[in-house]
Amino acid sequence: MYRALIRCRACGYGPPIVADGIKVEKSSLRLKTVFDLGIQPLANDFTKEGGEHAGFAPLKVQLCPQCSLAQLSVVVRPDLLYHHYRYVTSQSETMKAHFETIRRLIETETSGRRLLEIGSNDGFLLQWFGERGYQVFGVDPAENLCKKAKEAGLNVRAAFWDRRIAEELKPKLPQVILARHVFCHIDDWREFVLALDMVCGRDTIICIEVPYVGDLLRKGEFDTVYHEHTSYLSIKALAALLKDTNLAIHRVEPLEIHGGALFIMLRRKDTDRYPHKTASQFLNREECGEEAWREFDIRAHGKIGALQSFVNCARTNGKRVVGYGASAKSTVWVNACQFDRRHLDYITDTTAEKLYTFSPGTDIPIVHVSTFATDQPDYAICFAWNFFEEIRAKEKLFAKGGGKWIIPHPEIKVI
Ligand code: TMP
Numbered sequence: 001m002y003r004a005l006i007r008c009r010a011c012g013y014g015p016p017i018v019a020d021g022i023k024v025e026k027s028s029l030r031l032k033t034v035f036d037l038g039i040q041p042l043a044n045d046f047t048k049e050g051g052e053h054a055g056f057a058p059l060k061v062q063l064c065p066q067c068s069l070a071q072l073s074v075v076v077r078p079d080l081l082y083h084h085y086r087y088v089t090s091q092s093e094t095m096k097a098h099f100e101t102i103r104r105l106i107e108t109e110t111s112g113r114r115l116l117e118i119g120s121n122d123g124f125l126l127q128w129f130g131e132r133g134y135q136v137f138g139v140d141p142a143e144n145l146c147k148k149a150k151e152a153g154l155n156v157r158a159a160f161w162d163r164r165i166a167e168e169l170k171p172k173l174p175q176v177i178l179a180r181h182v183f184c185h186i187d188d189w190r191e192f193v194l195a196l197d198m199v200c201g202r203d204t205i206i207c208i209e210v211p212y213v214g215d216l217l218r219k220g221e222f223d224t225v226y227h228e229h230t231s232y233l234s235i236k237a238l239a240a241l242l243k244d245t246n247l248a249i250h251r252v253e254p255l256e257i258h259g260g261a262l263f264i265m266l267r268r269k270d271t272d273r274y275p276h277k278t279a280s281q282f283l284n285r286e287e288c289g290e291e292a293w294r295e296f297d298i299r300a301h302g303k304i305g306a307l308q309s310f311v312n313c314a315r316t317n318g319k320r321v322v323g324y325g326a327s328a329k330s331t332v333w334v335n336a337c338q339f340d341r342r343h344l345d346y347i348t349d350t351t352a353e354k355l356y357t358f359s360p361g362t363d364i365p366i367v368h369v370s371t372f373a374t375d376q377p378d379y380a381i382c383f384a385w386n387f388f389e390e391i392r393a394k395e396k397l398f399a400k401g402g403g404k405w406i407i408p409h410p411e412i413k414v415i
């Protein structure tokens, strides 16, 4: 189901590779464990009653002392995670506003309108850009989501991003390549970059959107640590990865989405465009070393303990607690707190694919949002905290009826 990762995927730091049968001294080159949540279920393994679960795997972050890349100690088989994928790109107002932000950023860099999206999910972004005059095509490994995109008339291929698919798409000469929240899901970064190199012309702009390790550490967002996120990217680590390639960091823009992300633009090294000053600015002020992780670890375990106590106390006092948003982050919280149905009656979610399933690793059912509207529990933990303002506005009646929201970040807050 998974394999151990012992060598840094950005800079190669780790024990030397030796041929079978050759005896070597034990190496002291080791990635250092900085955060450990024990054995956990896969965060999007929402399964119906009687359905088979994919299994459990260690959830442990290791830090590379050489390039500062934080990465999980194991890599779960990608087909287990992605062939039938239950995460669907949000169609919320927050997300549409975000698309508008990235479209503006892209258009400051290029007037090109041929756009390739890597990790195109159900095609929502492709459609959005298509409606704004872009010629769009996409690649995504999830067969179920590609089917949906094709039904919407989009040009997509069901495949992992690699040199084989790049060879096929090369004649389409994309001028904009967009990879939102996929890069940190990838194990073999060298293959990913080599494939990008094949489709990247001198004027192509590659836009990689990733959660930023700086935000993760600063805001204590430990619930974004799950098996799909194999790396927690710093600009320093990305620079180490790109050092011996034809691509370079051109510009870095911070974004609000998903609790803090980076929009990293890459260009070919032989482009005639000068790198933007933001690229070096980020490099110079990054703090994502061992000390920052130590503080993060203490804070995360403090928050887990605080939510456990809060919910236990509420239950003892006869109050009812539910979850709002069966995000992958909810799976991390629920399992880190060891919650089950005795703690949370249910988690509500708008995603059709998640309905009538159970929160991975537990017996907590995922129910329709209409259940929440009629039920009026005492407390709702907002596990989709990245959309909280939108949810709060939508669910005004909950607060009016005396219900209280529990917000997990930056510190646990009851509203
Ligand atoms: P995400 O943060 O990983 O995108 O997950 C957010 C989850 O929350 C996703 O499963 C959809 C769900 N959700 C709701 O149930 N209601 C909402 O209003 C929003 C915005 C999201």
Ligand code: ZN
Pocket (backbone or CB within 6 Å): 008, 009, 010, 011, 012, 013, 064, 065, 066, 067, 068, 069, 240
């Ligand atoms: Zn490294």
